Amino acid sequence: MKHTHTTSKDLAVQDNERPDKILQRRNFLKLVGAGATGIALLSVTGCKKDDSPPDDMGGKGFYFGSGDIAILNYAYALEQLEAAFYIEMIKNPYANISEWEKTLFTDIRDHEIAHREFFKKALGDKAIDPLEFDFSKVNFSNRENVLATAKVFEDLGVSAYNGAGWLIANGDYLLLAGKIVSVEARHAALVRDLIDNGSFADSEVIDSNGLDVSNSPTKVLQAAAPFIKSKVDVSDLPTY
Template structure:
């Protein structure tokens, strides 16, 4: 069964387009909106911003908003790699419906990854290597538990980093992406335990989604990231 995103006006499925052709910078600017587009163009013209390099400490995220966008880019790389593996090696009990859902989430994560890569341009960190050895991809329980961890972590990461972003256009873009990540988190949680999509593990007494600082998020994601990273100048709290 193919992804539940249907063909329209003779166009190929989203999954086909994303896996075959990376999202280009121009497409990103169109999707991001006029404000973000203007900011990104201006940013791309700056020559004094530090670019990522391996150095002795690993992939350097940069500082300020660049570092935050590279932080988000790293997390989107992680999620895209995970769901790509899920589809490549689906658990034996996966239904056509669940496979279609996983394909849709994979496609969204690939789109997010490519958006950040396009936005960052020469400041983007290189592709990271990941370690999913702790995940049993033949087990539905293991896959969904890991997906829940990644999705909950992703939502809390965007919530926790939002107030650290200086440029309001980047903040607006992050808001658009985190809303999709929250949809993923709700879906995965309900696949595991129907009705758990907004329980007190992820929503506090004020009805607000939980947030985590970049330090907490990277500590949680660390076991899955093989590449050495340098987040020395990443804003945090």
Template sequence: MNDQYLKEKEDLYSTENSTTTALKRRSFLKYAGASMAVTALAVAGCSKDDNDFPGMDEGVYLGKGDIAILNYAYALEQLEAAFYTKVAETPYSGISELEKALLTDIRDHEIAHREFFKAALQTSAIPNLEVDFSSINFGSRDSVLATAKAFEDLGVSAYNGAGQLIEKGEYLLLAGKIVSVEARHAALVRDLIQNGSFAGSDVIDMNGLEKSLSPSKVLTAAAPFIKTKINARDLPTY
């Protein structure tokens, strides 16, 4: 990230009280552009057969139809919330106050998303998943931001891919509201890595549209980070 850019943002926060600071942080998130890519996670998932994770006949059952899709989204939100919680608990070396504040905001959003799905699904909700972050160096800025980028890009592609599979209009509306937040996260993280990279050609197609992934491909990509076996045999996909 450009040092002057970061300094200007840090100076902005230092002159405001805590309430105004929180609002300006959220304003920064609000106006960040949308982006998505899944390169890092796709590479991580290449060591597995595409059918190893989705469609298993054992493990936590996602359900059928819209319930399965909601649990699918809930699983991804659990993964993201767990990751950002760890980031907040063990800040990487040299983290600035600005970066800490922004990543904490993202953590809070992901926890809110996780709890929303849990409440909406009620007794149909899958249990808490066990994650595996052994491949992530939480003391390294590069490792943490690269993983955050991969998770956020995967989340955006997941919601975009699942939208066409949702049957109830109200669920589709809610998914649209959540994916817009995930896209802001993806854009922000990309700019933390390299200023101005929030919507590069690697994440936007020639028509100016974001790419998407099917649920089966998303689950395969996320599999290295989830210890809990997931039974997705009835999850709609394409």
């Protein structure tokens, strides 16, 4: 791990004092729940941990690159996944979808497309190729099933940005991640409320310190893997 913790002399927190408390992780499998029927290992091509990767290279097929570029490609991949899901959902809405729900999910679809297209544009020639997805396990005509999947994706997205924030070296990119993650959290809360009004921030996602879920890139990609057909190369993606 190349990243170091910036600490201040004034800082009342020392990493070695509170990591158990602050970084307490919830059982991730519980979060993913029934949405993912199985957690496959990522198809990782190439493993060159010992080589020093050239900084911030990416965009060759499904190679994410390293450093911040890899983190941005990681976000790009997740936004591609969410956008593809909601595009499919609005194309084939579940039975008897209300006008309001259709309006909300059309909004969400467009937010995810905006995120996806933003990362694509910002990454330029360092962007990974468009990914292929597998939603064959999702029954798009069934509201319960669609909402359950949306909940998994949104909670996963929130946990991904929360968990990757400290890995980002560039302050501008960090702020951008912050601008996106709260929108994902607004989505997550809405989807949860549509499933069960009042579950917007229940104990499944908020712990006893009032902290939302945070997960490492590795854990997030493991959870997303069943939906991703393309063989991604995340060998130089910062994680922990």
